[in-house]
Amino acid sequence: MDVKSAAVVGGGQMGAGIAHVFALAGIPVTLIDVSPEVLGKAVAGIEANLGRQVKKGTATEADAKAALGRISPANALEGAAKADLVVEAVPERFELKSQIFTKLDSVCGAGTILASNTSSLPITRLAAVTKRPTQVIGMHFMNPVPVMKLVELIRGVETSDETFSTVKAVTEKIGKTPACSQDYPGFISNRILMPMINEAVFALMEGVAEKEDIDTVMKLGMNHPMGPLQLADFIGLDTCLSILEILHEGLGDPKYRPCPLLRKMVEAGRLGKKAGRGFYDWSAA
Numbered sequence: 001m002d003v004k005s006a007a008v009v010g011g012g013q014m015g016a017g018i019a020h021v022f023a024l025a026g027i028p029v030t031l032i033d034v035s036p037e038v039l040g041k042a043v044a045g046i047e048a049n050l051g052r053q054v055k056k057g058t059a060t061e062a063d064a065k066a067a068l069g070r071i072s073p074a075n076a077l078e079g080a081a082k083a084d085l086v087v088e089a090v091p092e093r094f095e096l097k098s099q100i101f102t103k104l105d106s107v108c109g110a111g112t113i114l115a116s117n118t119s120s121l122p123i124t125r126l127a128a129v130t131k132r133p134t135q136v137i138g139m140h141f142m143n144p145v146p147v148m149k150l151v152e153l154i155r156g157v158e159t160s161d162e163t164f165s166t167v168k169a170v171t172e173k174i175g176k177t178p179a180c181s182q183d184y185p186g187f188i189s190n191r192i193l194m195p196m197i198n199e200a201v202f203a204l205m206e207g208v209a210e211k212e213d214i215d216t217v218m219k220l221g222m223n224h225p226m227g228p229l230q231l232a233d234f235i236g237l238d239t240c241l242s243i244l245e246i247l248h249e250g251l252g253d254p255k256y257r258p259c260p261l262l263r264k265m266v267e268a269g270r271l272g273k274k275a276g277r278g279f280y281d282w283s284a285a
Contacts (some may be wrong), residue, residue: 200227
């Protein structure tokens with residue numbers, strides 16, 4: 001199957017980024033969000049990011065203009081009815097995602113593939129709320145989507161070879177590199193990343209070092225582009241906590257127990273860059 005049209009559900013940072021890369025690759029995409037304000041900001045953000053790419057020389061003005069013309073905003077899931085591939089990119093709440101997948105299953109054509117950008121929730125469980133479990137797959141993009149090359153593809157128990165090969169091909173078409181994971185908690189990326197972030201928070205809580213020193217060790221000693229505490233702020237501390245809770249519950253291993261300091265930060269509303277404050281002060285960013 002050749003993906004000739006796509007839809008993205010969720011106009012947040014991830015959803016807008018996913019719509020951006022589809023449109024830039026020549027694939028018409030419907031960007032769906034219930035909030036007209038969110039949609040307006042998403043389209044404006046895509047236009048601004050395309051402008052940056054033009055300035056950097058990674059896209060031409062003609063490319064950017066054509067990409068914007070391929071994006072169609074919509075306020076209802078019915079906007080995805082004719083898409084060959086739908087990528088859901090809403091907050092990491094299973095109840096919300098399952099409602100969306102149930103609705104998409106009823107409004108989309110029989111051949112439509114349903115993908116989730118979830119970073120940790122089980123694909124098999126999402127697929128089970130539909131009547132097309134063989135056509136459900138995880139498509140975990142990295143943030144920021146236009147810049148990061150990786151897309152983690154997650155096969156549920158029922159995901160067919162045809163679905164996987166179609167999504168793998170479109171991943172490569174939009175200029176990304178696919179890596180395949182089976183459907184276990186945290187998949188590949190977060191199963192490895194989140195314990196590192198969690199341990200960095202424990203080190204901070206226990207007074208092993210200041211946050212700047214912890215991040216410096218990982219940047220200069222391990223050649224990471226960003227320290228774990230700074231990265232946590234970029235991801236969102238609430239998202240980190242949620243993923244660790246899923247890992248802890250799904251694998252039953254105490255090594256995934258969220259650090260009490262991380263939980264306290266979330267309770268205080270210090271969620272990272274998006275809230276203006278996390279481990280670092282982002283109010284001027």
